[in-house]
Amino acid sequence: MNVEIAGTTAAEIADSVRALRERGLLSPGDALPPVRELAATLGVNRNTAVAAYRQLAHAGLVVSKGRGGTLMAGAAHVAQEGIAADTVLxxxxxxxxxxRLIPDPATALSALVGRPVLYGEPVIDPELERWAHEWMRSDLPRSDMRITVTSGAVDAVERLLAQALMRDDAVALEDPCFLASIHTVRLGGYRAVPIPVDEEGMTVEGLRAALDAGARAIISTPRAQNPTGVSLSPARAAALREVLRPHPYVLIIEDDHFSMLSVHPYSTLIGPDHRRYALLRSVSKFLGPDMCLALAATDPTTAERLALRLNPGTTWVSHLLQRLAHAQLSDPRxxxxxxxxxxxxxxxxxxxxxxxxxxxxxxxxxxxxxxxxxxxxxxxxxxxxxxxxxxxxxxxxxxxxxxxxxxxxxxxxxxxxxxxxxxxxxxxxxxxxxx
CATH class of the missing domain: 3.90.1150.10 (Aspartate Aminotransferase, domain 1)
Known part of the structure; x- marks a missing residue:
């Protein structure tokens, strides 16, 4: 390789590689210098070169091939959830x-009335907030709970991580994991730490190892884990809460996406004294993916930070959509x-x-x-x-x-x-x- 990588810090080295790529001097498949060689050439510590390559890998710009070295990445296929397009299979x-099992919203739509909502008003509809408090507290009886509404669970996870973490922070994910969670962590520049999943949920040993690796946030699926379908058992949940007890400021994000459809009771990682938490419940699985609405029950500090990312008039969730969700969820039929x-x-x-x-x-x-x-x-x-x-x-x-x-x-x-x-x-x- 005849191009010259420069820099004395990990960020400068990573930026140098990015610039070489943008100028067309590095192409997909090109090999980067081995870590030791790069460190010696630049006169930096080996760990600095390792950190630079890690940043590039998290950004999807390079791929590690083990003994095959570190290569510039191409436009790799990214798996997505949903229907496959253009297939005869x-x-x-x-x-x-x-x-056929998604309720028809026509009746609720025809009944939607109320004054227009203006800039500066609360981001969550008051009736939906009251209903959500009752629903969430029936499973997670926290006196400090605050309710926020987002444009779906994936939107909530992205905003929650952004308000709590910095680039290259470690996020613990179940392995195997929901595709959207993997993409959200990687695109945010965070470091994914896998926690194996067995038939009772994430493993105790895996969580302990993730915390030892510096995980500052954990994304867990308490029921109907995607893709395995397993649900967290009460005994496993208790054991995981015990591991988390000395780490009250690690952000726990529980994505209870299957909530109303689940055949299992809700078991949680969130202990009674845990300081940073978010229980997410999207309506997509039972009211339809196009509803794009999720409720987030969080601690007060997380709620305040999340609210700053949902400023009225810019990124709030439509109150018409909120009223439609409430009208359906509160309807016995x-x-x-x-x-x-x-x-x-x-x-x-x-x-x-x-x-x-x-x-x-x-x-x-x-x-x-x-x-x-x-x-x-x-x-x-x-x-x-x-x-x-x-x-x-x-x-x-x-x-x-x-x-x-x-x-x-x-x-x-x-x-x-x-x-x-x-x-x-x-x-x-x-x-x-x-x-």
Missing amino acids: QDIGSGNPDP VRAQIAKAAAHYAERNRAFTDALVERGMRTPSSDGLSVWVRLPVPARTAAARLMRRGWLVRTGDEFRIDEASPASDCLRLTVHDLDDDDTARLLRDLETAAR
Whole structure:
């Protein structure tokens, strides 16, 4: 490599590489000097060079290939949730709710009345705030709780991390993890620290290791963890709270995305004396993804900082949308529809996982919109075989935090909306693909 990297601090070295890339002097696939060589050339400590490469990796500008060195990154494919576009395959990897089970908002829309909301008014509708306080405190009885509203759970996570962290701070994530959480952490320039997930939720050993690695925030899914479908058991939650007890200022973000649809009780990492916390509940899974609204129950300090990022007139959530959400959530008929949807997802997923067990395929899934299937062959092999039979699936590799970890042997399948004939065909094809 004939280009010259400059700088004496990690930030200056990283900026130098960025500038060389922008000027076209570094291209995707080009190798950067080994850490020791770069440190010697620039006359800096080896740790400074390591920190510079870490910053570049977090920004997605370089990739580490182990003994293959550090290479300039190209425009890599980024996995996204949702329906796959332009495919003739039957998509069972979307993770979507059944549109037939989403309540029709027409009745609530026709009843929406009230005066216009003006600049400078509170960001949350008073009736929605009162309703949310009652809902959240029934599960998390904190006297210091404040309610804020955001444009969905992903928006809330991004704002919560931004108000609490600085670039390169460590954020602990479940591994495997929800795609949006992985992207949010990486795009924010934070350092993702994986915590393994088993059939009772994130592991105690994994949380302890993440705290030892300097995690300043933790993102947890207490129920229907995406992609595995597992829920935090009461015993595991108690053990995790004990590990967190000496760390009251680590920000705990609980994304209870499946709340009203879950068949499991809510168990929490948030202890009674924990100082920084946020319980998030989006309405997307039961009122529809297009509602783009989530409620955040937080400690007062976090609420104040979050409110500064939701200034009225700029980034607030429409009060019409808030009133629509409240009108639906407080309607007994809509709540009955949501309960019916919860029973449907639970029954369809349970029937599918029971059929998998009969065929010798194990799954820890117990809740959620999808099932997590463990196979005796690599997931990519099974996915390719299923593709030849007309199915589009999600492999577990897409949900990994550590890209250097072994290839996954799991698939995430969204099967709740398949009819009986398609379900039977998928089970036969899965059995064949797993051989």
